[in-house]
Amino acid sequence: MRLNLRKSKTSYTVMIMSDSAKKHHREFHIRAGAVGAVSVFAFALFVAAICYVVYSSITLSDSMERSRKQLDQIAQLKEANEQLELEKGELQSEIAKLEETVSILSDTVNQKVEAEQALEAEKEEEHIPKGFPMSGTAQIKEETNDDEAQMRASEERKEIIFSAAAGTNVISSGAGTVLSVGEDVEYGNLISIDHGNGYVSVYRNGGNPMVKEGNEVTRGAILYVIDDENTDTGYSIRKDDTYVDPMELIEING
Numbered sequence: 001m002r003l004n005l006r007k008s009k010t011s012y013t014v015m016i017m018s019d020s021a022k023k024h025h026r027e028f029h030i031r032a033g034a035v036g037a038v039s040v041f042a043f044a045l046f047v048a049a050i051c052y053v054v055y056s057s058i059t060l061s062d063s064m065e066r067s068r069k070q071l072d073q074i075a076q077l078k079e080a081n082e083q084l085e086l087e088k089g090e091l092q093s094e095i096a097k098l099e100e101t102v103s104i105l106s107d108t109v110n111q112k113v114e115a116e117q118a119l120e121a122e123k124e125e126e127h128i129p130k131g132f133p134m135s136g137t138a139q140i141k142e143e144t145n146d147d148e149a150q151m152r153a154s155e156e157r158k159e160i161i162f163s164a165a166a167g168t169n170v171i172s173s174g175a176g177t178v179l180s181v182g183e184d185v186e187y188g189n190l191i192s193i194d195h196g197n198g199y200v201s202v203y204r205n206g207g208n209p210m211v212k213e214g215n216e217v218t219r220g221a222i223l224y225v226i227d228d229e230n231t232d233t234g235y236s237i238r239k240d241d242t243y244v245d246p247m248e249l250i251e252i253n254g
Contacts, residue, residue: 129174129193129201130249131219133235138164141232157202158243159236170224170233173201173250178215187234191223200238206230 141161176195184190188206195201207224211217224230237246 123175124197126175126219127195127197127199128249129172129176129195129199129237130251131171131173132250133171133173133201133203133233134162134164135169135171135220135222136164136167138162138168138233156243157234157236158245159202159204159234160246162233162235163231164226164233165231166227168226169222170203170205170207170226172203172217172219172221172223173235173237174199175218176201176216178211178213178217181209181211181213187232188230189224193217198240202234202236202238204234205232 139162141163172193174193174195176193176199179192179194179200181191182189184204187204189204189209191203191205191209191211193201193203203223205224205226207226207230210222210224217223224233226233235246237244237249
């Protein structure tokens with residue numbers, strides 16, 4: 001006996017009924033294959049939706065993480081900017097203090113330079129042989145020597161002869177260095193002083209020299225002590241190796 005192996009076809013009926021009084025209804029017949037296809041499509045659509053939601057969630061999470069990091073970076077940058085502004089203010093304050101210090105130092109340096117210049121000018125003034133070469137009262141002695149050669153030599157030197165009483169000192173008319181100490185055929189001894197600015201003063205007297213060659217002397221330094229034996233002193237000045245009139249330089253009250 002042969003079995004009937006014919007496969008039966010399965011179908012599904014969908015009924016749509018109305019709530020109206022007429023009680024209409026419709027029937028739709030759907031094959032099982034179509035139902036499967038719809039189910040597969042619906043499942044795929046569901047899976048796709050799930051994947052989309054998951055993807056969107058991941059993307060949103062990444063976006064939020066990036067946003068959070070950006071906000072953190074913004075906050076850090078803002079904090080760094082505030083710190084920089086604070087440091088900038090402190091730096092400007094330090095710069096202002098330094099500028100004030102520099103100004104004070106500049107004024108101090110200028111004052112020091114002015115003081116040094118004034119001191120240098122005073123020092124230079126002290127080296128000009130314009131002081132009176134005697135420590136006390138003295139008279140200018142007229143030349144009475146009849147020796148023409150000595151008269152001519154005295155005129156060339158433009159020498160002044162001072163006569164002073166015992167107890168008076170012959171003094172340096174300006175600061176300088178003793179250039180030479182030696183003998184003089186007319187007076188006995190000679191002292192010359194280099195004042196370092198082209199001036200050389202010469203003092204001739206019969207007394208004992210109180211200084212030695214190379215000594216540094218100030219204006220008013222004692223060169224000879226006058227007694228009854230050496231009352232006369234010859235005084236002359238050279239400027240750049242040329243004799244000048246001492247009276248043009250002497251300050252009687254200086």
